[in-house]
Amino acid sequence: MANDADQDDSACKGGRMHKHDTARQISFMQQALSQNRKPIGFFLGAGCPLSIRVNHREEGGNTVTDPLIWDVAGLTKVIAKALSSGNPKDPKSWDTIVQIAKEDGGESGNIEFLLSRIRVFASVAGSGNVRGLTKAELTTLDTEVCKVISQEVTRSLPTKDTPYHNLAIWSRSIRRERPVHIFTTNYDLLMEQALEESSAPYFDGFIGARKAFFDLGAVEDEGLLPPRWTRLLKIHGSLNWRLENETDVVRTDEKTDKQSYLIYPSHLKYDQSRKMPYLAMLDRLKAFLLAPSSLLFICGYSFADEHINDVICRSLEANPTAHVFACVFGELDSDNYKLARQCALSTPNLSLLGFDKAIIGRTLGNWTADGSDDLLLPPSILVKDGDNVILRLGDFAALGTLLRGLSGEGMSDVAA
Template sequence: MAHIEDPNRQVGYLQQCLSSDKKPIGLFLGAGCPMAVKTGTDGKQPLIPDIAGITKIVCDELSKCKDCGPLLTTVQGHFTNDGRDNPTVEDMLTHIRALRAVAGKDQVRGLCADKLDQLDKRVCTLIHQIVDKALPDTETPYHRIAAWVDAVRRENPIEVFTTNYDLLMEQAFEDCCVPYFDGFAGVRKPFFDLRAMEEDMLPPRWARLWKLHGSVNWYQVANKGVFRGTASNDGDLKRVIHPSHLKYQESRRMPYLAMIDRLRAFLKKPTATLILCGYSFRDEHINEVIVQGLQCTQTAVAFALMFDKASKCLHAMPLAANRPNLNVLARDGGVIGGQESAWPEKDAESVSSDAGRWVTWIPVDPTNDKAKRRAEFALGDFAVFGQFLQELVGAVRQPLEVPSGK
């Protein structure tokens, strides 16, 4: 990285964008975000694991099942034969559904339709069990996002996009009494309403929450559409968890394409600003939507806040190198304005002892107190990003006590 860039300048740009009451602002929350919420007796366990962690749990549980274990072995054999290493649970679901789409009443690659349906349902049930968690308190990054959304009267609604299936953002909005719309209407049995999404006449103070890959509380009812809620007995209901990009029957009624369209529509807005956190850029379809949107709207800009060093952002860096309004801000550098950059180094004595939380200065040689310090950009940590938002708006609103009804 030959070019040296000041990370504090990027922090200033982010502060300016996120404090604006006129810009269209969107947040994109990836699978890394729930990992910033720590639980357990040691306070170090992530509330929900990342995709690799979820994949391991799902595979371990499937391997214990006498019915699904052999099916899992068959599917894993497909990946091995096809030369695809380390498939995630999302890759497996996509593969299972691709086979199901062509199986009909016959078999395909050693699996019949009934077995594929059985495996699909079991995987989705396990995902539900893993990610259906509640936030432990009101000081989480999710609550800080909700407080930030509620703090400023804006001309445009805040739009939150997420690939996560959990209900953490919903809980935070409700804990903080922030109204939001997620594409569903109703109380007893909320139903997916495509027309309401497309017309979108709600006031700007309502946040929009778009769950691109579905949710643990969405269900598809045959010939009736998609509903949100809980089901004590799944029966023939299908959970709407769809990391795959297959074109479902009557797909325009399905939430997936409608949610993707909302991302496209957001990026068409002049001066739109999209902040991505916890997203690894492994989803090629979503990457395509983001890159094409930024290409079509030159005044739009995206900031990808990465947890890891730039050398580990293998999917994000090449995209940003060819798209000047996609900025990748990693721990030790990134790509800014299409140019690969490193954060600077400074002499120890020139680094202020009260250096900010958003950019920290780490000794190049930890054994030498007088060694040069290198800058580290900290906002790729979702917990730190939550603190950043809180500093912009102040304290998080405490949830109301809800009467028990007794």
């Protein structure tokens, strides 16, 4: 199967192309999203905050903006600037771990890989050192990295008219027999803000108000909770999750010396306390995809986490009635989406939707303009260029606009 996927993947740049009906795909998605009985979920990756632009300024006669929160590559550069000595002759711990990653052929420009490496080394260092770094140095570096991440990711949505709000409003727009599930690998609190500002009730696995505690039983028995409560499941942890006294997982805005951040960007876990929320969230993703006729919409995720990919693809293989629509930003043949293409080319019930092309039913093809004139859609979602069509659902802003239209509430109703 892998060889077939490699051969089919080469067609992205070759010219051997099928045609995919844009109108049919959008109509099916609209119909599915309008139902209240199907299990419907969303998976939001690091690309979603990039759709919200801030700090508008003029540079060289052009208007330049920054993303509300950087993606993994951008965040890694910020951390490097904060923690690197900038002097190869006098490296800091950060410089050392980056150099080790380069020597080992790892992703030295990916903070998720680097933080995983830091924690693996710390777990085996003991009273000695690993690759020239002591356990104390690695532990300190872990804390410094998480501190910078916290500073950079602690952002608020600038208005009440964002894609996050559109998703939140859609989630509470009709009375549901099955709860909406929102999975995310992001540490930020943007989804929480949008749900609360939109008066959309949700459950995130924690119980309490002052210092909420993680309730594994409630997460596993979520069927006892009201279906109108959206389930918010943060696979890689969150800014306001803390590990207290090395045993208790709590959610609080306070940060004391007795607490450590519970953010973990890899499947490598180091003790039971850190492992419990992570595995519980992954179990919920698996359980969701194994539910009959479940539909998962992915946005802002490039399939860079192979452990999550494995959960998605294996679950889809075991449940042919489930379907995943993975919407990616930009052209489908981008090198960033190699793993995504491999998953879609080997998984018939995983549709990968790029701006220019799609892989549907393991078949790669261009979008066609046939029937697109009959679709009543905002121009931000579907752009026609002669006989070509650009489908922009991989832009979280466009996906949010689609959801807002289905909710029946106008955009101006919540304008800041």
